[in-house]
Amino acid sequence: AQTVTQSQPEMSVQEAETVTLSCTYDTSENNYYLFWYKQPPSRQMILVIRQEAYKQQNATENRFSVNFQKAAKSFSLKISDSQLGDTAMYFCALRRGGSEKLVFGKGTKLTVNP
Amino acid sequence: DTEVTQTPKHLVMGMTNKKSLKCEQHMGHRAMYWYKQKAKKPPELMFVYSYEKLSINESVPSRFSPECPNSSLLNLHLHALQPEDSALYLCASSNTGTNSLRNTIYFGEGSWLTVV
Numbered sequence: 570a571q572t573v574t575q576s577q578p579e580m581s582v583q584e585a586e587t588v589t590l591s592c593t594y595d596t597s598e599n600n601y602y603l604f605w606y607k608q609p610p611s612r613q614m615i616l617v618i619r620q621e622a623y624k625q626q627n628a629t630e631n632r633f634s635v636n637f638q639k640a641a642k643s644f645s646l647k648i649s650d651s652q653l654g655d656t657a658m659y660f661c662a663l664r665r666g667g668s669e670k671l672v673f674g675k676g677t678k679l680t681v682n683p
Numbered sequence: 684d685t686e687v688t689q690t691p692k693h694l695v696m697g698m699t700n701k702k703s704l705k706c707e708q709h710m711g712h713r714a715m716y717w718y719k720q721k722a723k724k725p726p727e728l729m730f731v732y733s734y735e736k737l738s739i740n741e742s743v744p745s746r747f748s749p750e751c752p753n754s755s756l757l758n759l760h761l762h763a764l765q766p767e768d769s770a771l772y773l774c775a776s777s778n779t780g781t782n783s784l785r786n787t788i789y790f791g792e793g794s795w796l797t798v799v
Contacts, residue, residue, distance in 0.1 A: 602786045606790075611792070612792070612795075614775075615790075616789065658723075664788070666786060671728070673726060676725055
């Protein structure tokens with residue numbers, strides 16, 4: 570069985586500052602993929618960033634980067650230069666390679682304050 | 684912009700009505716999904732179609748009936764729903780394979796369903 574845990578139900582950050590969202594996971598698989606999705610109040614689920622477990626290099630997408638610690642089974646998301654539009658629910662998710670199922674964490678509600 | 688489109692965006696239906704949610708993708712993906720999401724919760728998987736065949740049904744009540752007419756389309760037929768079925772219904776698609784791009788699931792904007 571696979572599980573994803575997000576221990577921070579809510580967080581807030583000031584505009585232009587940096588914030589880190591935590592995620593830990595558990596899986597016995599070697600071939601898996603990790604994702605961060607963003608869901609703003611409009612409710613569309615938007616892919617933020619993805620990471621292959623076999624890659625040691627941390628993924629980056631513009632202001633978003635991850636700290637992937639495979640041995641610790643940790644996958645945190647860092648948002649730099651936070652913007653008001655980053656206000657959303659953020660879900661960490663895991664997918665075993667070849668599996669049709671995506672396992673979600675419970676989410677972290679991020680508020681960016683002006 | 685999402686490449687998974689869902690219609691309608693909002694639907695209000697009575698408990699005796701029959702309605703359908705529709706989903707379309709043009710990314711050539713061979714797996715399509717229906718998720719249900721309640722407020723402040725993560726999405727819950729309902730159904731998965733792989734190569735147009737139902738591969739996963741997560742013990743969903745029969746008042747929800749999925750249909751995959753072709754590789755680009757996915758429907759969810761609704762009949763005799765209950766008020767507790769009110770939720771956001773998300774359609775998604777993906778491929779499968781050995782790289783992260785193929786393992787990424789892309790979501791539509793969702794259909795808000797209210798059962799009265």
